[in-house]
Amino acid sequence: xxxxxxxxxxxxxxxxxxxxxxxxxxxxxxxxxxxxxxxxxxxxxxxxxxxxxxxxxxxxxxxxxxxxxxxxxxxxxxxxxxxxxxxxxxxxxxxxxxxxxxxxxxxxxxxxxxxxxxxxxxxxxxxxxxxxxxxxxxxxxxxxxxxxxxxxxxxxxxxxxxxxxxxxxxxxxxxxxxxxxxxxxxxxxxxxxxxxxxxxxxxxxxxxxxxxxxxxxxxxxxxxxxxxxxxxxxxxxxxx
Amino acid sequence: xxxxxxxxxxxxxxxxxxxxxxxxxxxxxxxxxxxxxxxxxxxxxxxxxxxxxxxxxxxxxxxxxxxxxxxxxxxxxxxxxxxxxxxxxxxxxxxxxxxxxxxxxxxxxxxxxxxxxxxxxxxxxxxxxxxxxxxxxxxxxxxxxxxxxxxxxxxxxxxxxxxxxxxxxxxxxxxxxxxxxxxxxxxxxxxxxxxxxxxxxxxxxxxxxxxxxxxxxxxxxxxxxxxxxxxxxxxxxxxxxxxxxxxxxxxxxxxxxxxxxxxxxxxxxxxxxxxxxxxxxxxxxxxxxxxxxxxxxxxxxxxxxxxxxxxxxxxxxxxxxxxxxxxxxxxxxxxx
Ligand SMILES: Nc1ncnc2c1ncn2[C@@H]1O[C@H](COP(=O)(O)OP(=O)(O)OP(=O)(O)O)[C@@H](O)[C@H]1O
Ligand SMILES: [Mg+2]
Numbered sequence: 001x002x003x004x005x006x007x008x009x010x011x012x013x014x015x016x017x018x019x020x021x022x023x024x025x026x027x028x029x030x031x032x033x034x035x036x037x038x039x040x041x042x043x044x045x046x047x048x049x050x051x052x053x054x055x056x057x058x059x060x061x062x063x064x065x066x067x068x069x070x071x072x073x074x075x076x077x078x079x080x081x082x083x084x085x086x087x088x089x090x091x092x093x094x095x096x097x098x099x100x101x102x103x104x105x106x107x108x109x110x111x112x113x114x115x116x117x118x119x120x121x122x123x124x125x126x127x128x129x130x131x132x133x134x135x136x137x138x139x140x141x142x143x144x145x146x147x148x149x150x151x152x153x154x155x156x157x158x159x160x161x162x163x164x165x166x167x168x169x170x171x172x173x174x175x176x177x178x179x180x181x182x183x184x185x186x187x188x189x190x191x192x193x194x195x196x197x198x199x200x201x202x203x204x205x206x207x208x209x210x211x212x213x214x215x216x217x218x219x220x221x222x223x224x225x226x227x228x229x230x231x232x233x234x235x236x237x238x239x240x
Numbered sequence: 241x242x243x244x245x246x247x248x249x250x251x252x253x254x255x256x257x258x259x260x261x262x263x264x265x266x267x268x269x270x271x272x273x274x275x276x277x278x279x280x281x282x283x284x285x286x287x288x289x290x291x292x293x294x295x296x297x298x299x300x301x302x303x304x305x306x307x308x309x310x311x312x313x314x315x316x317x318x319x320x321x322x323x324x325x326x327x328x329x330x331x332x333x334x335x336x337x338x339x340x341x342x343x344x345x346x347x348x349x350x351x352x353x354x355x356x357x358x359x360x361x362x363x364x365x366x367x368x369x370x371x372x373x374x375x376x377x378x379x380x381x382x383x384x385x386x387x388x389x390x391x392x393x394x395x396x397x398x399x400x401x402x403x404x405x406x407x408x409x410x411x412x413x414x415x416x417x418x419x420x421x422x423x424x425x426x427x428x429x430x431x432x433x434x435x436x437x438x439x440x441x442x443x444x445x446x447x448x449x450x451x452x453x454x455x456x457x458x459x460x461x462x463x464x465x466x467x468x469x470x471x472x473x474x475x476x477x478x479x480x481x482x483x484x485x486x487x488x489x490x491x492x493x494x495x496x497x498x499x500x501x502x503x504x505x506x507x508x509x510x511x512x513x514x515x516x517x518x519x520x521x522x523x524x525x526x527x528x529x530x531x532x533x534x535x536x537x538x539x540x541x542x543x544x545x546x547x548x549x550x551x552x553x554x555x556x557x558x559x560x561x562x563x564x565x566x567x568x569x570x571x572x573x574x575x576x
Contacts, residue, residue, distance in 0.1 A: 051418050055575045074420040085415030087249065089256035094249075101245040102419045130256065
């Protein structure tokens with residue numbers, strides 16, 4: 001397997017506060033990589049760095065072996081932000097059409113893809129409804145659809161399943177596995193333990209540092225517990 | 241290409257947001273109409289008191305704008321005190337004197353103008369003609385061209401600034417910057433979307449002012465349209481630029497007294513010719529000054545393109561400057 005994302009000695013500061021502190025990460029092509037950590041640990045900052053929205057204060061980040069420097073590289077990934085970024089006045093379809101159009105998909109392809117992703121997040125019957133009339137979970141699903149619409153090789157999801165019910169959450173994870181089968185790399189931040197268990201590898205983030213990184217199974221074995229919850233508490237929770 | 245997609249999206253948003261569209265089109269029409277009612281329909285007569293003025297003179301004076309009342313000196317003073325007379329004309333020892341009520345400069349000026357005819361001897365009456373404008377050019381005709389420009393400028397500044405701000409606060413700007421779109425494509429998309437919209441807006445406002453309110457118009461309609469659209473683009477680029485310094489809609493509104501109101505003072509609603517050079521320099525760095533100057537040139541003086549070309553270049557320059565700064569300011573959100 002070759003690596004999709006390489007982070008070397010990445011430091012990010014907001015004014016004087018160091019938010020990301022010397023992070024080294026190597027995310028492999030085709031894996032589902034989880035970022036787990038308490039609130040304020042720096043997960044969002046980390047994924048924004050990977051998405052090229054933030055520029056690291058120090059260190060380098062590369063995508064498929066090339067340093068993040070070109071606009072064209074942004075075609076390679078889809079980003080779903082923690083807070084829904086949608087045009088409220090536009091319908092679900094128009095939102096997706098707008099984001100898809102920036103990736104130069106042909107009109108026909110765009111139509112197919114929008115139909116596919118709407119199906120996937122179960123919003124097909126709401127496609128002509130303006131987003132301002134959507135519930136929180138519906139907006140979340142539409143944001144996910146917007147991140148997938150151009151078939152990126154890398155998907156960066158910042159807490160994708162917040163506000164989504166268990167049934168739908170399961171179906172979304174099934175879709176993610178399907179994407180993984182197709183070779184798509186997925187980076188996902190989460191607070192939900194059973195979601196963390198579904199990742200191939202998991203990085204525990206605390207105060208901007210990676211404090212543990214392994215498969216969920218190995219992480220549990222290392223600290224001799226049976227649930228992810230206990231791993232989380234072992235590394236982060238109880239020292240607070 | 242992405243510029244086109246952003247433009248298309250903005251036009252769809254306009255289509256949905258009927259209220260903002262109404263604000264940008266109907267509000268200027270409404271306010272212009274109100275101004276027109278106030279400024280253009282001054283039918284009230286001037287009240288002049290006459291004390292000991294000979295009959296022949298009164299005949300000479302009589303006109304349909306003057307309402308002359310012959311009365312005694314003491315009574316006249318009483319009426320001045322009440323404010324029911326605008327002025328009193330006295331005739332003593334073959335000398336004429338005028339006592340103005342004085343609290344209303346408009347009325348005072350008008351009375352003095354009316355009485356000009358008495359001073360001029362019948363023989364050397366000057367034959368007056370108008371090089372520009374006409375005899376019945378009113379105050380509204382003078383401020384009309386400026387107001388058309390101002391309203392376009394004001395509403396595009398606000399609506400454009402707020403929509404760009406919302407793009408930032410609702411997170412779509414960041415989301416957009418996580419796609420391969422260029423920063424310049426976003427900014428140009430905004431200019432194109434609003435540009436198309438303001439063509440329609442300017443057309444409606446200008447047509448309404450000229451053909452319904454009948455503001456004096458001596459020039460080329462196409463030039464009027466060009467200048468208003470350029471003003472709108474300058475307003476949009478300025479609005480989106482300053483929106484980078486606002487955290488929310490309310491802070492955006494706070495820019496009105498700082499950025500918009502001063503421009504009104506320098507736009508020619510009040511004369512600035514006699515003021516010091518530094519005051520004129522302040523006026524020169526404001527887009528509205530140049531837009532208003534061009535509008536008045538076209539509508540009142542039938543200016544040719546050559547006459548207004550500098551104002552046009554300056555407006556284009558402002559738009560180019562603000563747009564460049566804008567593209568640069570977006571670097572804060574993404575370095576590429
Ligand atoms: N724009 C900013 N300016 C200054 N500090 C910031 C900014 N954004 C985030 N931070 C700080 O960075 C730290 C990490 O924030 P981040 O959003 O990455 O946390 P997180 O792990 O995603 O938390 P959560 O699980 O609550 O989403 C926080 O302490 C936050 O205060
Ligand atoms: Mg977060």
